Amino acid sequence: xxxxxxxxxxxxxxxxxxxxxxxxxxxxxxxxxxxxxxxxxxxxxxxxxxxxxxxxxxxxxxxxxxxxxxxxxxxxxxxxxxxxxxxxxxxxxxxxxxxxxxxxxxxxxxxxxxxxxxxxxxxxxxxxxxxxxxxxxxxxxxxxxxxxxxxxxxxxxxxxxxxxxxxxxxxxxxxxxxxxxxxxxxxxxxxxxxxxxxxxxxxxxxxxxxxxxxxxxxxxxxxxxxxxxxxxxxxxxxxxxxxxxxxxxxxxxxxxxxxxxxxxxxxxxxxxxxxxxxxxxxxxxxxxxxxxxxxxxxxxxxxxxxxxxxxxxxxxxxxxxxxxxxxxxxxxxxxxxxxxxxxxxxxxxxxxxxxxxxxxxxxxxxxxxxxxxxxxxxxxxxxxxxxxxxxxxxxxxxxxxxxxxxxxxxxxxxxxxxx
Numbered sequence: 001x002x003x004x005x006x007x008x009x010x011x012x013x014x015x016x017x018x019x020x021x022x023x024x025x026x027x028x029x030x031x032x033x034x035x036x037x038x039x040x041x042x043x044x045x046x047x048x049x050x051x052x053x054x055x056x057x058x059x060x061x062x063x064x065x066x067x068x069x070x071x072x073x074x075x076x077x078x079x080x081x082x083x084x085x086x087x088x089x090x091x092x093x094x095x096x097x098x099x100x101x102x103x104x105x106x107x108x109x110x111x112x113x114x115x116x117x118x119x120x121x122x123x124x125x126x127x128x129x130x131x132x133x134x135x136x137x138x139x140x141x142x143x144x145x146x147x148x149x150x151x152x153x154x155x156x157x158x159x160x161x162x163x164x165x166x167x168x169x170x171x172x173x174x175x176x177x178x179x180x181x182x183x184x185x186x187x188x189x190x191x192x193x194x195x196x197x198x199x200x201x202x203x204x205x206x207x208x209x210x211x212x213x214x215x216x217x218x219x220x221x222x223x224x225x226x227x228x229x230x231x232x233x234x235x236x237x238x239x240x241x242x243x244x245x246x247x248x249x250x251x252x253x254x255x256x257x258x259x260x261x262x263x264x265x266x267x268x269x270x271x272x273x274x275x276x277x278x279x280x281x282x283x284x285x286x287x288x289x290x291x292x293x294x295x296x297x298x299x300x301x302x303x304x305x306x307x308x309x310x311x312x313x314x315x316x317x318x319x320x321x322x323x324x325x326x327x328x329x330x331x332x333x334x335x336x337x338x339x340x341x342x343x344x345x346x347x348x349x350x351x352x353x354x355x356x357x358x359x360x361x362x363x364x365x366x367x368x369x370x371x372x373x374x375x376x377x378x379x380x381x382x383x384x385x386x387x388x389x390x391x392x393x394x395x396x397x398x399x400x401x402x403x404x405x406x407x408x409x410x411x412x413x414x415x416x417x418x419x
Contacts, residue, residue, distance in 0.1 A: 016339050016411075020404040023335070028319050029328055029399055035314050036247075036401045042383045042410050047193075047221060047363045047396025050247030050311075059310035063303060075302075084305045085274075085296055091312045092246070092255055095322055096219060096238070097229040102260055104295040105242070105305060109220060109254040110151045111270070112239040113187065115295060116256060117142065117159040118269040120185035120214035120237055126265065127212065137212070139184035141166045143175060149193045152218055156187050162269070172199045179211040186213055190228065191221035191361035194388050196353040198226070198361045202233040209234065220244060225362035225398070226326045230257055237262070245362065245398055248308035256295040263291055272297035314400060328399035329362040332407055336364055336395065339411030348418045352392065363396040374417055383413045 024030055037052040067075040076082045089103030096103075107115075124139040144156040146169040153169070160167035163184075170178045172188055179186070186208045191198050201217060208215040217238040222228055224245030230238055238257040242248035258266050268288070273279050274296035277287040288294050314320070337351060349366040368374055368391060375387040385395040395410065 020408040023404040044395040046398030104292040112256040116237040124184035137181035141182045143186040183213040196363040332397040343415035
């Protein structure tokens, strides 16, 4: 739509546009925007694919031309290729509240969910011996977040079949009441991918532990956007992708967190040669390595790994912290909801993202009857979010490069699109 806002809306636009300029001028993270490859498009889809950090291209060029092209096989040692999964894991660790030595990077989120969930069931059963004969409970049930991103559900169903467990889908709010002495593992999302709801990781982890089960958390929509506190809250296992708020690039490898005291017991269902205690011994019998290395499987994807490592450099800038990012994230989403309320015709959209800060991730999801068509028109007019069936417009706010003027413009274009 090209029609202007009504007079009241135009007055609000002047006030909010001015406020956006003032907020951007006072934003300590604003200079980071220059570290990304951006254009005039208002990009609010970093919760699907983060923007390209400007220095990554040159770093990847060096990996391809020099490390691969000139050093070739020598780069496994001389360029640090072999240790990249653990080294980069240690770069991610502080962003999710973990000490070094507990995260390994590699494979996809789906593969890491499978490793973590099966390992969790195996540990739960080890805790009680062999069930009835051992005098303990029979741990034969997996709980999975009923609102989860589909792949987690698919993997959970397969892991349940493989381990002989029953699978129960419950909402995070229902988890405490669903736990019992048969529960082996619980797979939960820290932030709901569709609505942006932030779930209670500390409280739910405590509830899972109280019944003797293991908690597996999917951090795809929280890592790099808000505090997680894996060590602080005693999370057992966690997984996450790196191409959203960590800006690692399309298909960049995921990561697996294994709490330090559980590492000697972590029994991966995918015991590849990279996780062997003697990977170059070429022994027929498997002996797991110590530490987080147990989470490795096969030869790592070096090009994607090192692109991710370069992307993480933006977190080394002065003043950049997860706390600062979280504060700006909440300010951005608050401001967006204000602008939508001021500009968009009443009743045209409904926010399904919680208003309470303690329950909100770094996105805003708006329910809209013709959401698919509306998002197409938004993209055509230079505002990029995404659509989730059947009726949700999603807008992701990456504080490292999204500003308040972006937020105001997106709401204004949305109002004109909805007419």
